[in-house]
Amino acid sequence: MTAPLLRVDALRAGYGQLEVLDRVSLEVLPGEIVSVVGANGAGKTTLLLSIAGHLSPFGGTVQLDGHDITGLQAHEAAARGLVLVPEGGRLFPFMTVLENLELGAYHRAARARMAQTMEEVFDIFPILAERRGQLAGRLSGGERQMCAVGRALMALPKLLMLDEPSLGLAPIMVDRLFDQVHTLVKSKGLSVLLVEQNVGNALRLCDHGCVLDHGELAKRGTGAALLSDPDVQRFYMGL
Ligand SMILES: Nc1ncnc2c1ncn2[C@@H]1O[C@H](COP(=O)(O)OP(=O)(O)OP(=O)(O)O)[C@@H](O)[C@H]1O
Numbered sequence: 001m002t003a004p005l006l007r008v009d010a011l012r013a014g015y016g017q018l019e020v021l022d023r024v025s026l027e028v029l030p031g032e033i034v035s036v037v038g039a040n041g042a043g044k045t046t047l048l049l050s051i052a053g054h055l056s057p058f059g060g061t062v063q064l065d066g067h068d069i070t071g072l073q074a075h076e077a078a079a080r081g082l083v084l085v086p087e088g089g090r091l092f093p094f095m096t097v098l099e100n101l102e103l104g105a106y107h108r109a110a111r112a113r114m115a116q117t118m119e120e121v122f123d124i125f126p127i128l129a130e131r132r133g134q135l136a137g138r139l140s141g142g143e144r145q146m147c148a149v150g151r152a153l154m155a156l157p158k159l160l161m162l163d164e165p166s167l168g169l170a171p172i173m174v175d176r177l178f179d180q181v182h183t184l185v186k187s188k189g190l191s192v193l194l195v196e197q198n199v200g201n202a203l204r205l206c207d208h209g210c211v212l213d214h215g216e217l218a219k220r221g222t223g224a225a226l227l228s229d230p231d232v233q234r235f236y237m238g239l
């Protein structure tokens, strides 16, 4: 059996006294896309923040490539290959596309390879090459997400974690972005942990998926199995 790239075991996390995640366990294999879907407030962002080291877990463990990274600071986790694209992308609006991308390559190994990675990012998202001198704040929603993913790629991730990249995008832009993510994964052997409220798209894209409900993993399976699950269809897809 292939060893998982990411292994999350019984993770508990929250804010102050509020426990949001209740012993969440999941795995992402190398080269795999895993989607976590769930309603507003289910704890999806909390899950990514606590895996990425932006939030200290209350309990449980996070392993990357067989190494325990529980409680590491986000920049340390990123240097080991675990990179989060936060909700909304969080670009620096008064910096150019190029400057935002350069900021992604902040650790030593990434900096040494910056020019080459930038070319690869421009191959995947040609619009970023065209807009490289433009302020990030003037990009369209879709371009902003591409720039945010591009900036994450500049850090040479093994595991890319995406928090609701489809939020606020027109359906055609969502399709395009998800196609680009798929191409990226299959061409570079990256792994992706994707969190989405756009359940249909997320489950169509992924190899495996799970449903997060009030901080607990309620269901898991292949994307195809979850897509045809009557409860998933009724509660999350309005079918
Ligand atoms: N900074 C915070 N302080 C206190 N409570 C928070 C904080 N951030 C989120 N919460 C609470 O934690 C719970 C889970 O929120 P979270 O943002 O993880 O959900 P989500 O699944 O990402 O939702 P959405 O789909 O709206 O992005 C919610 O009840 C929310 O109110």
Ligand SMILES: [Mg+2]
Binding pocket: 044, 045, 046, 087, 163, 164
């Ligand atoms: Mg969220």
